[in-house]
Amino acid sequence: MSRQYSYPASFEESLTQALASFQLTLKDSKALAKCVLALSDYFIQKPEAPTPWNETWAQVAYLCYYLPLNASRLRGIVAEAEKRNFFQGLERVIDFGAGLATASLVLSEKQAFRFQLIERAAEPQKLIETFFPQFTAEEWQRTFSAPKLKDPQKTLAVFSYSLTELSDIPDWAYECEALMLVEPSTQQDGRKLLQLRQKLLDKGYHVWAPCTHEGPCPLLTQSKTDWCHDRVHFAAPEWFLKMEEQLPMKNRTLTMSYLLMRKTPAEKIPAARVVGDRLQEKGKDRQMICRGPEREFLAWMHKTKIEQEIPRGVLVQIPENDVQKVSNELRVQKEIQRL
Ligand SMILES: C[S@@+](CC[C@H](N)C(=O)[O-])C[C@H]1O[C@@H](n2cnc3c(N)ncnc32)[C@H](O)[C@@H]1O
Known part of the structure; x- marks a missing residue:
């Protein structure tokens, strides 16, 4: 949406x-x-x-x-x-x-x-x-x-x-x-x-x-x-x-x-911000996210058949158990939820 x-x-x-x-x-x-x-x-x-x-x-x-x-x-x-x-x-x-x-x-x-x-x-x-x-x-x-x-x-x-x-x-x-x-x-x-x-x-x-x-x-x-x-x-x-x-x-x-x-600290939230548009690549789609000092991407491997396009700027939950980290990619194994 x-x-x-x-x-x-x-x-x-x-x-x-x-x-x-x-x-x-x-x-x-x-x-x-x-x-x-x-x-x-x-x-x-x-x-x-x-x-x-x-x-x-x-x-x-x-x-x-x-x-x-x-x-x-x-x-x-x-x-x-x-x-x-x-x-x-x-x-x-x-x-x-x-x-x-x-x-x-x-x-x-x-x-x-x-x-x-x-x-x-x-x-x-x-x-x-x-x-x-x-x-x-x-x-x-x-x-x-x-x-x-x-x-x-x-x-x-x-x-x-x-x-x-x-x-x-x-x-x-x-x-x-x-x-x-x-x-x-x-x-x-x-x-x-x-x-x-x-x-x-x-x-x-x-x-x-x-x-x-x-x-x-x-x-x-x-x-x-x-x-x-x-x-x-x-x-x-x-x-x-x-x-x-x-x-x-x-x-x-x-x-x-x-x-x-x-000046007041923000309440910590276990979330990432989507900071990029979906990039279509061979075998996968990627979107840049931000949740720390590392430049990271969510990656949807085409073979998993999970298709998602998340609007730039929204917060998402990263389920640590349902993503596989490969280099700077977080490979999605279950649909990512927006907050
Ligand atoms: C690009 S406009 C932005 C207007 C509005 N804030 C907006 O978001 O649409 C910048 C405005 O800042 C004013 N401005 C720039 N420097 C200023 C200063 N030192 N003191 C007061 N106003 C200033 C200009 O006159 C202009 O109206």
Whole structure:
């Protein structure tokens, strides 16, 4: 069974109202796609440049493309976090580089947090306050520093696509109990996140997801090219599909790299995370899993007639008595169970 996500249902009305303020509707596929292409070209030409929020086309593109896509990715991550009880005891969220409050909007669906949003541009705050009445922030700030931290022991610091411009999290974030870091699943950003994971472990944080262990990351230490990333299926509405017809990029599945860490240790679970897609090889199928510092694969030998494809990113139980370890392969002798 695949993991399918879309953006929160309440966005539809908000997007309709917000686009109306630009004399647009969700059905203006060509005009919306033109804005998306303009912002995408801008980022291709200037990958390090800040989001040009002062431009109308950038606001439209964020509303109808990046917000729905990032919110769907974040819903997948929040679902994993909830499975592990990651939010227990947390009361505040600092959403750094909040943009259109993407992460806060998703977190506020089920969790009663108090939200501080840090966003250097003024336009996103105006759009959210005008068109997203379902969400209330405690405050929006243009900059942030340690003296503004209210209750770090109960605070989750969120960096959703806002670390790309930074080489490390800011000093104040190291005082927060919990961290949610989400990055584009590119090789460069993904591997940078794995290096940051090691630094955070060294500083006393514990990893809650996606890792099920706190050893060195095998994707970082055993390979020069791998990076850890998750994938969800995007349940795109009709208007999005129509807009996408005008675009060179398609989004049937969405990938993302993420880390959930806390100062409190996570409950140990005897599980592995599936970190690869199924690879079809001669005589067997393999999928990479992660449960320790070793780079390991589940292997289904064709002769056993056990056929399984496990979605990337889910947790599975490894029955020690029903797998045969051969080099870096765990040969499956009985169907693997998802957690
Ligand atoms: C790529 S957007 C991500 C927006 C949103 N978090 C999301 O997940 O869709 C990065 C945002 O971070 C903001 N930003 C970058 N550096 C910042 C800083 N030092 N202080 C406050 N905001 C910052 C930018 O203005 C931009 O809106």
